[in-house]
Amino acid sequence: MLVQIPRVKVYTLPESYFSNVSVNVLTSITLNAYSKQVPYAIPQGYFLSFADVLLQKINALHNTAGTLPQQYFECLPDKILSRIKQEQNSIDDELNEIAPLLNNISKANLYTLPSGYFESLEVIVPRQTVPAKMIAMRKKFVQFAAAAGIAGAVVLGILMLNSNKNIDVPISYKEAVKMDIATNVSSLSDEEINTYLAETPVIGYAINNGAEINIEENIDAASDEEIEQFLQEQPDLSNEI
């Protein structure tokens, strides 16, 4: 039966139908959209009365939110207090649970005074002292303390300076090498020299008995030759140099 159907195109299309179809659809949509009537309408004088209408509405809202029950503030403290009192019991219970010892401590005042204590209280004010004298004493003490302190420092300083030297020798090696012996000897007193001569334990030097001076004066009277000759003749070992 299929074979019998004649092979002829049954459906036809106008020429270049598909190439123009999108443009055609769009134009038909656009045209239909523009109806000749304005879709939105405003009541007459809408914008002229708009501000008044808006204010009226705001006022209406505000009035309902701002109203308070009559005498709200007059009875507010009572309300709060009664609320607290309601919950008081539960707070006590809680305290008892957490710290029963603290809760049991009595809140009575522990310190008492004999009756009429302050009435009979007498303050003894010390008699006025003479302030000028006290200052003077203090000043003196401070000055003495300062002087003693400075003096102590001076003594300590000098002793420390001296303790730096060798214990065996009163001067350092460098001082010894540099010293001008002649000048230093001439700065010694006769007494110092005599004491040293008398105390030094060297053979042949007798302890100074004071008689020497008279003898020396006699010797000075002798000529140098006489003395030299005498000394050369002496066999005393201590005079050998």
Next chain:
Amino acid sequence: MKKIILVLLIVCGLTANSFAQKGEKMQAIKVAYITREVNLTEDEAQKFWPVYNKYFEELKTARDQNKADELAFEEKSLAIRKRYKADFKKILVDDARVNTVFVVDRNFMEMLKNRLQDRKKNNRNKSGKPA
């Protein structure tokens, strides 16, 4: 008040100073003299002075113990000097220098004596007496 403080300071300073310098001037001169006569080096000086001081102390003790007996003192002195000769030799090495140690004290005293005599002469000359 300031005067008191000043006086206190001066007194303290002088006391400390004299305390430190008591009898040291002569000792200082002697140390300088011996250092030069024996020709000590710094190292030698460090070893020398403790030994010398001990030696000198022993001589002094010998002298004090024999003030009335010169011969006994000389005997003791000789013994001490002989004993210390070895110690000085260790430090100074050279025999001649060791010998100088044993005469240096006498030389020093001689020098002092001469100086004293010079002073006396000068005094006499100044006072117009013929020399």
